[in-house]
Amino acid sequence: MAHKKEASPPKNPTANGIDGQEFKHLVKAGLAWLRRHQATINALNVYPVPDGDTGTNMVLTMQSAWEEIADSPERNIGLLAHKVAQGALMGARGNSGVILSQIWRGFARSLDQKPVYHAADLAAAFDEAADTAYQGVTKPVEGTILTVARAVADAAARAVKDTSDLTRVQEHVVFAAHEAVALTPSLLPVLAEAGVVDAGGQGLLVLLEGMLHSMRGEMIADDAELAEVGDLVASAFGPGQAGYGYDVQFLLRGEGLDIDAIRATIAEMGECPLVVGDADVVKVHVHVPDPGVPISYGAGLGSLQDVVVEDMEAQTRDFLAKPGSTPAADEDRKIDVVAVVMGEGLTLLFESLGVGAIVQGGQTMNPSTQDLLDAVESLPASSVILLPNNKNVVLAAQQARDHSQKDVAVVPTRSIPEGIAALLALNRQADLDMNVKAMKRAVKDVETGKVTFATRSAKINDVEVTGGQLIGLHGDELKVSGESPGEVVRNLLKEIGTEDREIVTLYYGDQVTEAEANALAQALSHEWPDLEMEVVFGGQPNYHYFVSVE
């Protein structure tokens, strides 16, 4: 790229601009990063209503945006951005989600039908995004995500005067977002009272930060399935590794500073490095276990100003300890649900159906009573319904119920399809007893089949199987065997019976591809033309398919 210094990253990978397919990676990384910080953002949520769901709402909104583009081959950035905006709009949840969708709307409108965006286009898009966001409210409140969106646009406009490197522009943008978020308590008194920064603003920052990670070629593992609701500190601030305990920022003044060398050195020290500036003044931001290291390094190069060191773990603990920041149990969340689920797709599915907390587990990995209890206690709701989704987990769930301080009921679902049926019957306005009754009724209407490998040779219920062969279970009973997953599903449907049934849903596991599952569903609908076949990605290990017959 035309920029004069080309030291640490040898070439600018964004010199040709960013097209639709490249932008997909950024959106995905933004979503993954947002998801990783979801719990912290929830904990920050005190404004406008302290219901502790900002992080969740922003994740769900971005999830919807991602789903809109995940399979899109669109190369035109303008058209792809419109899809992102459309997805965000359709999935917009909560105040922060609606604002986020408006931000995307403005962003997309500005890019219009451009094939790629360059630095100037990006600055214009951020500007239109902020304008659109402000348009959507009569009295804009400063100290919120709106303020951050405006700061981002201003920073981008300034940055593109000096550089055309999109990664550099994004760094300036993220830096400005950091500063704007840090200022939110001084603009919005309710935040200062609670001792927090604005949750929505923080969410926007995290989203932009995730995109920056992707632009730098840093991978973000999408650990939706690993994020334990109760494990706030670890999930938020120690991504994968212990001890990234301090947020360090300072301004370094000197002469002939080599910004690329500084950037490389700081990046070695810790996470989320941000180094922007020129030969005379450099802004540094990094998360490190020992704040002394970057500060001494900086002091060796020039004079330091505006040094800020924050203990991030203590901040998180404070957020959680303060009564003001404890998410209030609002009307909608008097009743909540904890479900035991395994597999990426099923986790997302249960989340989208509104479970408050998910405990990872299933046939081969039963969660402990403690795991379940922790999940129950982590929810703000006073009444909690436990869905074990496996007969081996029912007992642990009942023990968790007996040990909890809350009003807990176990609906003894024995499979994922039963769990989903139960969840669909949830009515948050009704009390615990009513819900349990409704859920038990719903569970009765569902038959479950499972397809897996036989772990050993056996003869059960007149079905003879050899180890490694495929078998089909109706409920928990071995009923059929076969050579291919498709054959077993077919036999299972015959075994279960399809009289008076309407819908068959195939939740395919991590050993099955989407194409295989779709092909099977198509073949099945030829054989059973009266049944509606649905295919859902479950991602569960060990089981090729969970089959739900309703």
Place this chain on the structure above:
Amino acid sequence: MPKVEYAGQIEVSPTAIASIANEAVLTCYGVVGTCAKDLAAGLANVLSPESKRGIDVRIEEGHITVDVYVVVEYGTRIAAVARSVMNVVKYSIERAVSVQVAEVNVHIRGLRVSSID
């Protein structure tokens, strides 16, 4: 509504509660104005941020019921905006006067189209 204290009572009028609700609604994202309950008043009044005519507060047996008549920005997800309005109105009234709000009904009276994509 009357609230018994040691000697005497505190009374908060529906108008005062409407002011609280109005303030909350107008800072609620997606809402670009409140408007009269009946549109007979004419479109000229629709986008008037100062008025409280778009808020209807009833107090019956200690329960507060609020009806909110709003204009929403075109292009936002209306259901999500309405849900936010419910939450924010309920929360701000309950915080201010410590009396439960039984119902918040949101009536979308129109959309404002400020830009077409």
